[in-house]
Amino acid sequence: MKLATIRHDGITTAALVVDGGYGPLPAQNLSDLLAMPEWKRIVREAASVQGGPAIIPAAGATLLNPVPAPAKVICCGLNYSDHIREMGRELPEYPTLFAKFADTLTDPDAQIMADESVDLDWEAELAVVVGTTLKNASEDEAAAAIAGYTVANDVSMRDWQRRTLQWFQGKAFDATTPLGPVMVTADSIDPEAGLEVICAVNGEVLQRGNTKTLVFSAAKLLAYISTFTVLRPGDVVLTGTPGGVGMGMVPPRFLKDGDELTTEIPGIGTLTNRISLRVNATL
Numbered sequence: 001m002k003l004a005t006i007r008h009d010g011i012t013t014a015a016l017v018v019d020g021g022y023g024p025l026p027a028q029n030l031s032d033l034l035a036m037p038e039w040k041r042i043v044r045e046a047a048s049v050q051g052g053p054a055i056i057p058a059a060g061a062t063l064l065n066p067v068p069a070p071a072k073v074i075c076c077g078l079n080y081s082d083h084i085r086e087m088g089r090e091l092p093e094y095p096t097l098f099a100k101f102a103d104t105l106t107d108p109d110a111q112i113m114a115d116e117s118v119d120l121d122w123e124a125e126l127a128v129v130v131g132t133t134l135k136n137a138s139e140d141e142a143a144a145a146i147a148g149y150t151v152a153n154d155v156s157m158r159d160w161q162r163r164t165l166q167w168f169q170g171k172a173f174d175a176t177t178p179l180g181p182v183m184v185t186a187d188s189i190d191p192e193a194g195l196e197v198i199c200a201v202n203g204e205v206l207q208r209g210n211t212k213t214l215v216f217s218a219a220k221l222l223a224y225i226s227t228f229t230v231l232r233p234g235d236v237v238l239t240g241t242p243g244g245v246g247m248g249m250v251p252p253r254f255l256k257d258g259d260e261l262t263t264e265i266p267g268i269g270t271l272t273n274r275i276s277l278r279v280n281a282t283l
Contacts (some may be wrong), residue, residue: 079240107181117157124199142222209242
């Protein structure tokens with residue numbers, strides 16, 4: 001099943017994606033829905049109602065960031081073998097992790113604005129949404145706790161990232177990580193079987209990876225993270241980006257003002273974001 005957070009007639013609601021539109025669910029967004037212990041039952045019952053839930057036409061709704069209020073957003077860097085090699089590194093024994101704030105996330109069609117940076121880079125990613133509290137979880141427990149998957153682009157400010165050895169300041173600009181357009185439930189999709197992760201700039205495909213090549217699977221990441229911090233329903237984990245980022249090119253290539261950034265994972269959906277840059281950013 002596909003779940004979403006939508007805006008319709010000025011009202012925001014969690015919704016089940018159905019033929020021709022959306023069926024509203026009893027929560028303002030998926031973050032609130034996932035916080036309900038019975039969220040799976042609510043979704044199953046909505047999907048099984050004869051004729052489906054009440055329909056909101058697709059044309060009358062706007063898709064928003066599906067999980068706007070995670071308590072934690074944790075990201076894995078250098079997780080695809082091809083990307084690790086393009087950055088000149090060895091395959092890691094442990095995942096390289098960093099954090100974002102919920103403020104960093106934005107809608108699937110949002111304009112990406114970063115007035116204080118000039119070296120914006122693209123990073124198409126599969127994002128995992130947690131559905132059950134996890135602490136010291138095994139890999140099997142972590143897999144069972146996944147609510148679903150969505151699409152992300154970890155747009156990175158490389159000029160700020162290069163300022164220090166810590167990545168944080170180049171990864172946490174407000175409203176620069178689009179997420180969505182929907183969340184596909186974990187029973188409907190299997191990243192370990194292989195999902196394509198694609199990124200294009202102005203229609204030119206620059207990244208095309210496959211989740212089969214992840215060094216650390218979604219379940220492994222969640223289990224590892226849960227050993228040092230509790231994960232709760234609605235938390236988001238970004239699983240890393242495949243090869244083809246601008247920083248790895250010779251010479252490096254970055255996004256320009258007015259560029260259209262497209263991020264796609266077939267079976268989940270597509271993000272389309274316009275880039276807005278101030279030409280004389282302060283470095």
